[in-house]
Amino acid sequence: MDINTITAHRRPRDRAGLWPFHEGDAWLGGGTWLFSEPQPKLTRLVDLSLLDWQPLTVEDAGLSIAATCKVATLDAFEPPVAWPAARLIGPCCRAFLASFKIWNMATVGGNLCMSLPAGPMISLTAALEGVCTIWSPDGSERQVSVVDFVKGPLSNDLGPGEVLRSIHLPAEALARRTAFRRASLTPLGRSGVLLIGTLAADNAFVLTVTASTRRPVRLAFAARPSAADLAHRLEKAIPDALYYDDIHGLPDWRKHMTQLFAEEIRLELGGRP
Template identity: 40%
Template sequence: MDLDVDTVRVAWSRADCVLRPGETFLGGGTYLYSEPVPPGVTGLVDLTGLGWEPWSVDGSGLRVAGTCTLEELLAGPGGLGVPGPYRALGIVAPCVAALTLSAKVARTATVGGNLALGLPAGSMAGLFAALAARAVVWTPDGGTREVPVADLVTGAGVVALSRGEVLREVLVPEAVLRQRTAVRRASLTPTGRTAAMVTGRAGEDGAWITLTGSVGRPLGRAVRDHAALDRWIDTIDLAAPTAPTALPAPTDSGVPDGLAGGGGWYEDTHGSRAWRAAMTRRLAHEVLDDLGDPT
């Protein structure tokens, strides 16, 4: 850990979330603490002081705070990812497990932090995109905007958040909580980083399938049968990879340069493009089979 910063201050209110020159937000910090401080970062603003309730369920659905830890998410409705009356949440536990993290990290790492990193292996994007969730974002001018979680990550390491914006919470519609879901994951080794993950949800228009891990940004589509699934996967460009060697420092806009990727297959040391494409196809068909089972 190399945190050579000049200041750390706790945000107790929204007014404290206005960034000063050189500052960046701190959630759980598990990724930030594992890397050298990005160039130009001299101070941290700790969001955990805002005291947000980790999660809640009301008439509109499930609300998960940006500072909700992965451990708290697992202890959400039903407990430890067990769906109970909210059957869609059965994929929570396997999506958290896909991060292959220790109990210590799970107690600290946050949902918002995982989403804001925008890494292909960040399984919170696959989870909440499958659940048709929307991200509520605080803007620096005191306003609020919403963006579908499926559109929040726009490339490998690129998210639709400008400097000074805070991911306040994600909202899962109440109707979605009662739908059937499924998930499959693959990696090169039993405890390796996720190289391909497919999440799915059974909806009125067929199965909604979301691909993450194997692509630079979440890709989702409604399909009704295996033939339609194959036709969609065939359109993903094998020749348009998104394969950064490292995440660059944020720019003034808060978005890393040079990583805005197209819809191609991702490649790094955890899997080639061709292997990821083949694994994704297999996993997607398995998910579709699961969603087709009425039990």
């Protein structure tokens, strides 16, 4: 879709060129949402494509994903064998249920910044202890976990003029065993429920709830919990008002599937690798 209110287009090549950033400006990554509907409040696009950020960086400390990394690039990534949790990348990428055109343009950072409950890159990075690096207009930067970055539908932790630079997944989280569950009302529908469980070598258990809730919810246990303990924590951590309500699923259904999948994940991770 053409955005007929745009009167300027800037393509910075370095960090200093990103600013000033004014009201009416928008960061342009892949543009798959930006160009999908009218944007009457926008007058200028600041294109991030020439910044030459390395899409994926593998280090001993973990995996760094540039905000501009394309979904197709992430899906093609071949992780080290020491990172079994990286097998979550494929299912989460496929949860987009998007055409090849979207896969080759949509960015990981764009999915996080949209902050929609069904965002599969939110599910992936939240479950793997992702930490966002955010650049501020004054030249400083800060880190915030993905779980805290996403505040709710179309709401995140970015301040005026701030830009998401990257998401870091620590090696410790990538070394865990995992279990994945997803449900939709239709075979090719948007995620209504998406849960990921991880189990560390010391038996620490983490359950991350996304899609069914307005924001990511992370439940951490020092050891794999009992069925009763897990059910109690879910009830306490997710009040009824936090379950999302839209055309892709009613809150009661999302709550039921969340509880069902949580127990399935607990049982799956209780068996042998």
